[in-house]
Amino acid sequence: MILLQAQHVARHFGADVLFENIDLDIQENSRIALVGKNGAGKSTLLKMIIGEQAPDEGQIVTKKGLTLGYLAQNTGLESDKTIYEEMLSVFEPLRQMEAQIHRLEVEIADPNADHTSANYQQLLKRYDQLLHDFKEQNGYGYETEIRSVLHGFHFSEEDYERLITSLSGGQKTRLALAKLLLEKRDLLILDEPTNHLDIETLTWLENYIQSYQGALLIVSHDRYFLDKIVTEVYEISRGHSSYYKGNYSNYIVEREKRQELAWKNYEKQQAEIQKLEDFVNKNLVRASTTKRAQSKRKQLEKMDRLKRPDGAEKSMHFRFKAAEESGNVVLTVNDAAIGYDGQIIASPINLELRKHQILAVVGPNGIGKSTLLKSILGKQPFIKGTATFGTNVHPGYYDQEQHNLHPKKNVLNELWDDHPTTPEKDIRSILGSFLFSGDDVKKMVHSLSGGEKARLLLTKLAMQHDNFLVLDEPTNHLDIDSKEVLEQAIKDFDGTILLVSHDRYFINKVATSVLEIAPTGSTLYLGDYDYYLAKKEEQAELLAAKKQANGQAIEPKKEVSTGKLNYAKSKEQQKQERKLTRKVAELEAKVEKLDAAKTELETQMAQPENFNDLDKMAELQQQLEETSQQLALTEEEWENSSMELEEFLS
Incomplete structure (x- = not known):
């Protein structure tokens, strides 16, 4: 059943069009991602869907009685209640039902009641029905559900009595999402729900949301999250x-395939148009071929001409380039303890980072990942232990808090003041590669969006040509396209990188090793993020087996998302894809060969020496019919194989 439809929706700003003819269908239990570059209009479309804005064209149609929940970006829960009181308010109808059950129990237990009366029998029926409804609506488990969700978002029982007004912005955002999940609306619309969530919480949310009974429409830059949750992409x-x-991963592959197919079809049609136009131009004025030329011209006029496919949208393009090489050992950290005011939050931390490695630091929020980076760079002292740079190491730092920017400068001077001998046109060219063009360079830094500030920080970092990059949450505020450009720049970098990120997809793409930080210290995993998860699950299973062998009670196994594909299945899929792709290519080549043969036969039949030779014309006509028949069959087979390949990839 369709819950909601956007039909030919448009948003205009005067003569400018943000988007138009947008269609979107949301079915019961849909799992939809809405993707696009920053500024494409995703949040605007969401506001239309929830009724906060009206479309300039088209309409939003909803199922009667649809219940809808919406979480805007960085929107926190505002309430003067305690955390637990606010969560209890979701179940107010159940609590009223519970109170009514208790009142009926008192009436039923009244010693003066006439148990044989019709009123008493009616009382018992009402009581039985209420008990049934209460049980069906999870009346006996809603408080357990509240505790489970609050625990998933890192609220302990000690937090339950805290006033919501005393919480941080990030805590309020997490609480707003917790309340929405408990409300169980028919359609849940989430705009960047993974902001302010650490990896552990993200994993919990993915597992929880997979069993959500309603439909989901999600805008997120977290590609790992989208891969786990969604089954459709707009x-x-x-x-x-x-x-x-x-x-999301299927969408990326399919988008590239569609683009390739669109160009192939366009180029094929352009070649056909050129061939027909040449034939018309050469043969229209000749009496012997004018009829066929006129027929070809009509064919041209009736042809549904394909629009030239759009190229890729404008994206950042840059690279990190080290001015000189470092020694083989870039960084050594020995028995370090990190924390604040003498209070240790993680220890001991040990690592040796070698040239060309990309090490990702992971761990729960508050464990000190950013503190570790600052301590390594000498911006904050270790409580104990040391960090030592190797020979000829020049560190560059990306600060997630963006303190490296000067709010009272404009974009151009933010870069030019650091490199005063570089010509202005070169500075502007570099800024252009980071999507700062024209009057953008005159914007004041304090007026920039989070994404623009992130791009400006990356511009400054790329200009420094350091050989050791220390990156603290570099993907924050970046849209997906910009993240992909950053990933490529990191993979192509000829230096060494130490990074902190909660973006698991990003870590998986770039990291050569993972360092996990916990209160008890650090653990190194020599692989990407999927490898790290697989080893963590393996360790948990070994611990469970050891407990079982010792006769200890085993905690229920937590669902750990390994993110690791079944290797054999993956190889078989790749083999099938290659087979289908090869078949499509072979058939396409055969079509082109037969088409060329058909054209050649038609050319021969149009030549005067053959046109007047009846035996020769009969022979050519038979060959043409056979070739045309083969061409039609091959084109049909090519179309079927292309569709089969497209379905396989989707």
């Missing part, structure tokens, strides 16, 4: 929408 690009079946 992309807004260049003011229009496109639909893709599958998760």
